[in-house]
Amino acid sequence: MTILQNGAPGSITRRTHPLWFLLPAYGLLLVFFFLPTVFNFVYAFTDWSGFKAAINPVGFENFEQLVSDGTLFRSLRITIVYAVLVALFQNVFGFGLAVLLERDTAVNRIARTFFLIPVLMSALAVGYIFQALLKGTELLAHTTWTVVVVALIHAWKWMGLSMLIYLAGLKTIPLDVIEAASIDGASRRTAFWRIRVPLLAPAVTFNVATALLGSMNGFDIVQATTGGGPARTTEILNIFIYRTFGQGLFAQATTMSLVLFLLVALMAFPVIYVLRKREEVL
Amino acid sequence: MKRWIAVGAALTLGLAACSDPSAAPETSTAEVTWPxxxxxxxxxxxxxxxxxxxxxxxxxxxxxxxxxxxxxxxxxxxxxxxxxxxxxxxxxxxxxxxxxxxxxxxxxxxxxxxxxxxxxxxxxxxxxxxxxxxxxxxxxxxxxxxxxxxxPAVEGVYYNREVFAANGITATPKNFDEMVKLARDLKAKGVTPFYEMGADRWATQWWVQVQLADAAKAGLWDRVNSGQEKFTDKTILDTIKTYQQLIKDGLFNADIKTAKFEDQGTALLDGKAAMVVQVNSFFGQLQAKADTATLDSKVGFFPISPSGNVGTFIPxxxxxxxxxxxxxxxxxxxxxxxxxxxxxxxxxxxxxxxxxxxxxxxxPSPAGVPKALLDVHASLPTSVGSMQALAVANPDLYINLADMIAGTMTPEQVAVATQDQFVQLAKAAGYLK
CATH class of the missing domain: 3.40.190.10 (Periplasmic binding protein-like II)
Known part of the structure; x- marks a missing residue:
């Protein structure tokens, strides 16, 4: 926010516009971002449901019930496994593609475009296409491995974006650093692993964080591919929330989405902190 | 600063004024007029x-x-x-x-x-x-x-008349046990007796519900509604166990875990299976696959319950x-x-x-209504309400049963999970304090 203390050294003293000009912007922020989040907290402590008109506070009852019921923990576990797998696959594929397609040849340019197409596709379309492709195979019917298959599909859809960001990272590495390394006698392999990869740290931070936290909030691809099956082994939390909301248990569904929100926040801070730490050595 | 406080206060008030948007005053059942x-x-x-x-x-x-x-x-x-x-x-x-x-x-x-x-x-x-x-x-x-x-739809057994005839079956079974015995005979002759759709899940619950028809007539769901009886008690749990046992005995299609609604219809029409426990929408699928004359000659319907031919209706x-x-x-x-x-x-x-x-x-009903649908309709007056019709809440029994078929839940776990969810839904709806 703009600092308006008069006379403080280095501060902006010239008022070009009155402060209340900010009100519309903050008003929008409040109504469309702050209030929904507040309601997410408030409704979690009520008995809001599709069955009756009144909404009464119930304290921590929804939380107690969720904790006593094993379904929440199972869904949370599946969600985390899914998110970690997606983050892993998406970054490995994206990184591999970026390195493969780094040089600006005509073929590479065309190939990059093709790998970016899935990013632009509707997630539901991707899900339904793969569901049709894999129909009848064991791949979508195995109670252990289907979650991996769905994570691969998710990674397949988004790997183009990771590729783009890694490419941008690779392009920004100054050529003289690489030249200096080769003059110092570093092989291409050493230069790649010891110089170029560490210099990609900011790209890694962005890619890992968005893939991990984005897939924690995943829904569309899983819903379209498996709908949570087989035997609910791919029922990530958002599918569970969707099911609960659909039963008219709005407060319980809100409570779950609050739990998901807190979990994402809890995971985001350490993950981003650790990845940022890696950037500090630069 | 005062302005900010005013804005804050207005928002807080706005927050308090928000409530369930679907809420409208509950009207009394005053005189309803019919133009x-x-x-x-x-x-x-x-x-x-x-x-x-x-x-x-x-x-x-x-x-x-x-x-x-x-x-x-x-x-x-x-x-x-x-x-x-x-x-x-x-x-x-x-x-x-x-x-x-x-x-x-x-x-x-x-x-x-x-x-x-x-x-x-x-x-x-x-x-x-x-x-x-x-x-x-x-x-x-x-x-x-x-x-x-x-x-309204009725849960019952759709069977392939040609498969029955080819195996010398002249009369449909008179109760659940007779049906199971008939199924074992068919299996011995190399025929798949029943076809279930474990992947699409929703039909799994019919197997439990038809077994509960007599109990339902005797007030089972009233007792469940008031908390006197639970899914985990013997009456319901036993039907889940029986269902699992029949699957274990190999009376169902081998691909029960991955089979879908669509496959179920094809299997019955093609005679790959003799019987399917289903509701009217299943017959709707058959109507999309074959004409009335074919259906009349191929597919029949009989209601079933432990005591006899009592249907379970589920509008x-x-x-x-x-x-x-x-x-x-x-x-x-x-x-x-x-x-x-x-x-x-x-x-x-x-x-x-x-x-x-x-x-x-x-x-009068039109002349072209398939015979099986007339049989379904004829079973209505003596049929009994399903869980959906008589229980105050509709838990995901079918999902739990499908999990049992996939091998990730035991019958006991199915009963516990269903009961827990029933209580949760019933409480939210204002029943079962």
Whole structure:
């Protein structure tokens, strides 16, 4: 926010516009971002449901019930496994593609475009296409491995974006650093692993964080591919929330989405902190 | 600074004023008026919500009604899963004038009928309905909220007549045990007796429910509703165990875990399996695959229960309509008028157009209704309500049973999970304090 203390050294003293000009912007922020989040907290402590008109506070009852019921923990576990797998696959594929397609040849340019197409596709379309492709195979019917298959599909859809960001990272590495390394006698392999990869740290931070936290909030691809099956082994939390909301248990569904929100926040801070730490050595 | 405080205060007040957007005052069941079906309604626009499998049902009625009254009626398809989508829309304040809706107590509770729906007290078409079907469903706490337009679905056994004949079976089984014995004989002859769809899940619950038909007649669901009996008690748990045992004994298709609804229909028509425990929508699928003559010669139906041939009825969304309280008195009356037209002057052309069984004694069923559907309809007067029809909440029994088929849950775990969810839903609905 703009600092308006008069006379403080280095501060902006010239008022070009009155402060209340900010009100519309903050008003929008409040109504469309702050209030929904507040309601997410408030409704979690009520008995809001599709069955009756009144909404009464119930304290921590929804939380107690969720904790006593094993379904929440199972869904949370599946969600985390899914998110970690997606983050892993998406970054490995994206990184591999970026390195493969780094040089600006005509073929590479065309190939990059093709790998970016899935990013632009509707997630539901991707899900339904793969569901049709894999129909009848064991791949979508195995109670252990289907979650991996769905994570691969998710990674397949988004790997183009990771590729783009890694490419941008690779392009920004100054050529003289690489030249200096080769003059110092570093092989291409050493230069790649010891110089170029560490210099990609900011790209890694962005890619890992968005893939991990984005897939924690995943829904569309899983819903379209498996709908949570087989035997609910791919029922990530958002599918569970969707099911609960659909039963008219709005407060319980809100409570779950609050739990998901807190979990994402809890995971985001350490993950981003650790990845940022890696950037500090630069 | 003061300005900021004022803004903050206004927002806090706004927050406090927010409540359930679907909330409307619960109206008393005052006198409901029924306009004559042909009253002029020029300029009135009505919306009907329908599911993907029911959006063609009202076509003939809508055409006739528009011609007779000058009203405009739009049928809007709400995407599947229909019930969830409708509940979500209604919860956020979006309401049609009419909607297809499962007319059971649990689903009327789920849409908060007392607040959201118009009572259909004194509906003019009731006297002409078959007395056996008049009060079979559509009621919640003695108030009528749903209009039954087609014959409600019945859980029972669809069988392939040719497979039965080829194996020397001349009479259909007289009770559940006889059916299981017949299945074992068929298996010994190398025929797959039953076909189940573990991947699409929802039909799994019919197996438990048909076994509970006699208990349901004896008030099982009343006891479950009041908490005197649980899914984990012997009555229900035993039926889940029996279902699992029959699967373990190899009486079902080998691909039970991955089979889908579509496969089930194909298997029965092609004679790859002898029997399928299903509801009317299954027959709808068969009708899409074969003509009436083929179906009449190939597919038969019999209801089943432990004590005999008692069916379990489960009206579904395509069988009935509800009228919403929209707050617009003119449109609310027009919605009632449309129902009165549908079940009155429009009924004959409706059943003819849909080629479906008539619910009214004075209106004959069209000649082309398949025999199996007539048998289903004939089983209604003696049939008993399903879990959906009689329990106050509708837990995901079918998902748990499908998990059991996939091998991730035991029958005991199925019962516990279903009971827990039943309690949760019943409590939210104001039952089971």
């Amino acid at each position: 004559a079906p042909d009253t002029k309604l020029d300029g009135v626009k009505l919306t009907i919500w329908a599911a993907q499998n029911s959006n063609t049902v009202p076509k003939a009625v809508v055409d006739g009604f528009q011609k007779a009254t000058g009203a405009t009626v739009e049928v809007v398809t709400v995407p599947d899963p229909y019930e969830q989508s409708v509940q979500t829309k209604v919860a956020t304040g979006d309401k049609p004038d009419l909607a297809f809706w499962q007319p059971t107590a649990s689903m009327l509770t789920a849409i908060n009928a007392r607040t959201n729906l118009q009572p259909l007290t004194g509906a003019p078409w009731l006297p002409s309905l078959d007395p056996a079907l008049r009060d079979i469903t559509g009621l919640l706490d003695q108030t009528r909220y749903a209009a039954l337009v087609t014959s 579904d969304q395509s069988n009935a309509l509800v009228a919403f309280k929209t707050g617009d008195a003119k449109r609310e009356a027009a919605a009632r008028q449309l129902l009165a037209y549908w079940m009155g002057p429009g009924y004959q052309s409706f059943v003819t157009d849909r080629n479906t069984v008539s619910l009214q004694t004075a209106v």
